[in-house]
Amino acid sequence: MTMPKDSIIFGYVASEEDYVDKAVIIEEGSGGHWVYMVLKGRVKRKKKTPNGIVTIDTLKEGAIFGEMSFLCNGETARTLTVVAEGLVRVGIIDAGQLEKEWQSQSPQLRELITALIFNLDEATQKAASLIPK
Numbered sequence: 001m002t003m004p005k006d007s008i009i010f011g012y013v014a015s016e017e018d019y020v021d022k023a024v025i026i027e028e029g030s031g032g033h034w035v036y037m038v039l040k041g042r043v044k045r046k047k048k049t050p051n052g053i054v055t056i057d058t059l060k061e062g063a064i065f066g067e068m069s070f071l072c073n074g075e076t077a078r079t080l081t082v083v084a085e086g087l088v089r090v091g092i093i094d095a096g097q098l099e100k101e102w103q104s105q106s107p108q109l110r111e112l113i114t115a116l117i118f119n120l121d122e123a124t125q126k127a128a129s130l131i132p133k
Contacts, residue, residue: 012098013037013091019084026066026082034092035066041088046081047128054131056080056124068121070098071114079121 016039019025025036028048038061045056045065059065059082068079102110 012093013039014094014097015092017090017092019088019090021084021086023084023088024081025084025088025090026078026080028079028081029077031069031077032066033069033095035064035070035095035098036082037091037093038063038065039089039091042085043088043090044083044085046083047079047124048081049128049131051129051131053081054128056128058085064093067117070095070102071117079125 017025025043026032028046038059040061042061043059043063043065045059046053047056065080065082066078069076105113
């Protein structure tokens with residue numbers, strides 16, 4: 001999802017990190033519960049498949065990634081690898097503030113949003129497995 005940098009989401013950024021070209025920001029299979037926003041540059045989302053590692057997409061400034069781990073309270077492994085494409089600056093979303101806002105939503109809305117994101121992740125997994133080497 002791409003948002004303008006001056007959007008309300010930018011107010012959730014607690015800290016920033018810089019990465020050089022090809023640096024791994026998130027490693028598939030690793031732990032962690034951080035959610036990130038691309039502040040400058042681009043990142044590639046990659047997936048391990050039976051046919052090798054494939055690039056799922058490229059995210060630009062304003063895009064958010066790492067949300068699956070947040071929704072699972074950091075209890076599941078990361079489902080994709082995220083790699084810097086050129087020089088990249090990411091914002092780390094304030095997990096406490098995000099959690100507070102998330103919990104203020106109705107249980108029904110949280111369940112709906114979680115289901116939508118999991119459905120999208122499942123579709124991404126299936127699509128990635130179909131990409132030839």
